[in-house]
Structures are given as C-alpha cells and as structure tokens.
Amino acid sequence: MTAFARFLGEKAERYIELRHSLGYAFSKQAGTLRAFVRYVERAQLDAPATRTMALDFALSFGGAANSRVTRHGVLRQFYEYLAVYDVRTEALERRAFPRSRLERLRLRVFSPTLSWRRSSTHAPAFRQAPLSEGGRWRR
Numbered sequence: 001m002t003a004f005a006r007f008l009g010e011k012a013e014r015y016i017e018l019r020h021s022l023g024y025a026f027s028k029q030a031g032t033l034r035a036f037v038r039y040v041e042r043a044q045l046d047a048p049a050t051r052t053m054a055l056d057f058a059l060s061f062g063g064a065a066n067s068r069v070t071r072h073g074v075l076r077q078f079y080e081y082l083a084v085y086d087v088r089t090e091a092l093e094r095r096a097f098p099r100s101r102l103e104r105l106r107l108r109v110f111s112p113t114l115s116w117r118r119s120s121t122h123a124p125a126f127r128q129a130p131l132s133e134g135g136r137w138r139r
Contacts (some may be wrong), residue, residue, distance in 0.1 A: 008037050012037050014038070049088075057075065
C-alpha cells in the first residue's frame with residue numbers, strides 16, 4: 001500500500017465518521033469512498049488527489065449515467081474535506097458530466113426562469129392576424 005493510499009484511507013474513514021456523527025446514514029456513500037481508496041491502492045496512484053483520478057474512478061464502473069454522476073458527487077464532497085489536509089487536492093467540477101435527457105427535460109418543463117415563457121400574458125400561444133377579405137385568417 002502506498003503512502004498516499006494509506007493517507008487517503010485514513011481521511012476517508014474520518015470523513016465517514018464525521019458524516020455519521022452529523023446524523024447522515026451515509027452507507028452507500030461510504031462504500032463509494034472505500035471503493036475509491038481500493039482503486040487508488042490497486043492503481044498505485046500517488047498524491048495529490050486529482051480531477052483525472054476522480055473521473056477515471058467514476059467511469060471505471062458500468063451502469064447508468066446517473067450512478068457515475070452520483071459517485072462523482074460523493075468524491076466532490078470528499079475532495080473538499082480532503083483539501084483541508086492536502087492543499088494540492090484539485091477541486092472537482094460540479095458539472096463534470098453532461099446532463100441526462102431526463103434532467104434537461106425537467107429543467108425545461110419545471111424551471112422557474114422559463115415559466116414566464118409559458119405565461120399567456122408574456123408570450124401568447126397564438127397571435128391573431130387581422131382578417132383578410134372573405135373572412136379568413138391570414139397566415
């Protein structure tokens with residue numbers, strides 16, 4: 001076991017204890033962190049914790065895109081904790097993965113910033129054109 005993997009393992013266990021003491025169940029996330037430590041140990045990776053390391057770990061599992069995003073989110077929060085002990089730790093981007101189709105749909109339908117577009121007072125769905133000769137609507 002490398003010194004970095006040992007350091008990372010200790011900090012991961014302390015982070016898990018902290019989250020438990022704050023009242024979080026944190027069981028699945030704890031499994032993700034322990035798997036990350038095993039990944040770093042097997043790959044013989046060295047300090048500091050980097051974005052590439054986190055992305056490679058998140059993408060190393062099969063499954064749905066949402067599970068990769070969840071793993072990355074757990075690591076993002078852990079990296080913030082880890083940066084207190086190792087300032088060389090790189091911050092992880094919140095939007096490292098492209099949005100899923102479902103999330104884009106939710107944003108489009110339920111976004112409060114877009115709700116004004118659906119309002120009939122701001123953007124009427126049908127504009128009436130003046131009547132042409134013969135009583136038909138102009139296009």
